[in-house]
Amino acid sequence: MRVPVSLVNAFQNDFEPILADFLIKSQLIDLNDPLENKRYLTRSIAPHVKGFSELFNRKEGTQTDGIDHEDYWSEGNAKNKRLAYLLSFMPPNLFRVASVWAELHRLGFQFPKIEGEFRGLEFGAGVASGACGILAGEKFAPIGLPENGSFALIEQSKAALQMGANWFDHLADRYGMTYKSRSFHRRVELNQPWLPKTAPQFHLMVMSFFLNESPLTPEAIALELLKTAENHLEQEGLMVIVEPALKLQSRKLLLLRKALIEKIKGGNSSLKILLPCLGEQACGALIKEEDWCHEEVDWMRPKYLRELDLLTGLDRRTLPFSYLVIQKTNRSLNELFGNFEGLNEERYRLVSPSKSLSKRTSEFFMCGQDGKRRTRFTNEDKNHPERGDLLQNVKLHGEHSLTQIDSATFKKYE
C-alpha cells in the first residue's frame, strides 16, 4: 500500500513537538524536553516497550492466543507502562489507521454527507491510536469527514482511556479540527452485544489491534460484530479494522472476513466488505495453510522513535498490518470508488512486493476472484505496478503457480 507523501512526511518533524507538548501540558512527565532525553528513554521507557513487544508477539504461547491480561495496563510501574505505549506503539498504530484512510482517498472514496453531528467510535481504544489515526488520515489524505464531531472511546482500562481521551482532544486541537472525545470505561464481551440497545448509531467505527486480544474464534466474533454494524452503524457508515501482520493473527482476520461474507450472503444484510480485496471474492491466501496476507507502509518515524527503536532492538521503519474496511451501503463498488471507473471482475491486486527481474519484467503475487497467483508482467513502458496496485483489463495465461500477464492496465498513485 502506498500512502501520499504528505502523510509519510507528517511524522518526521511535526509530530514530535505535538506529542512532547502534550506530555508536558498534561504533567505526565516532569522534564523539559522528555523526548530528547536519552537517559529517560533508556531507563523509564525502553524496558516497558520490550515487555509490551513480547506480550503482543506472544513470546510465551502461540500467536492465536488471546491476551488475557484484562489489566495489563496497570501491572508494575503503570504510569511508565502507559507512557511507553503512548510513545512507542501509539504513533505506528495511528499511522497504520491513517494509511487505510489514505487508501480510501486513493480509490476516490467520498465520506457520505451527514445530517447532524458526526459520531465516531473506537473499540478497545487504549490511548486512542485508532481515533487519532482517522484525524491524521483526514488531515493528510482527506475523504471528506465533517469538520466537527465526536469520538466515543470504549476501553477497559480507565487510566489508558483517560490518557487516550486527553491525547485525542490535544491532537484534534493541534490539527485544527473541532473534534471531542467521549470516554466509556467498560469491557466489551465479544460474544454478547457490544453496545447497549440504547446506544446511538455511529458514522464510523474503528478497531485497532483490538480483536486479536480475544481468545474467541473468528466465527464467534463475526456474529456480534455483524449485529453491532447492522444495529449501530448509520446507513453509509464505515467500519475500519486494523490488526497485526503476524501470520496466525492475520489469518484469523482473513477467517473473520470469510465468516462475515458467509453471514452477509446468507442473510438480509446491507453490509459490504470493501477492502482490502475490493469485493467479497473468496480469499486466495486461505487456500494454503502456510499463507497469509498483509500490507506494509513506509513512513518517516519521529526522531525520538528512531532512538527508541535503537534502544529496544525494534525496527519500525516500515509498518506491516492486516486490515478490513466494511460499509453499510447498497451502492456498488463502482459508485463508491470514483477513481476506478469500470471496476470489473477481471481485476487483480498486488499482495506482495514487486521483484524486478529485468528492466521490463517484474514478478509478484496478485490476488483476484479466483485466488492468489505468482505472476510475471512484462511492461514495455518500464512502468511496474507495486504492492497494493490494482490491475484491470487483465489478459493472462498459465497456472496459479506461474502466470504470465499478456496485457493489463493500472493506475499509479497520484
Ligand SMILES: C[S@@+](CC[C@H](N)C(=O)[O-])C[C@H]1O[C@@H](n2cnc3c(N)ncnc32)[C@H](O)[C@@H]1O
Ligand atoms: C493493543 S491495545 C490497542 C490500543 C489502541 N487501539 C491502539 O491501536 O494502539 C488493545 C486495547 O484493547 C483493550 N481491550 C482489549 N479487550 C477489550 C475488551 N474486551 N473490552 C474493552 N477493551 C478491551 C485493551 O485494554 C487495550 O487497551
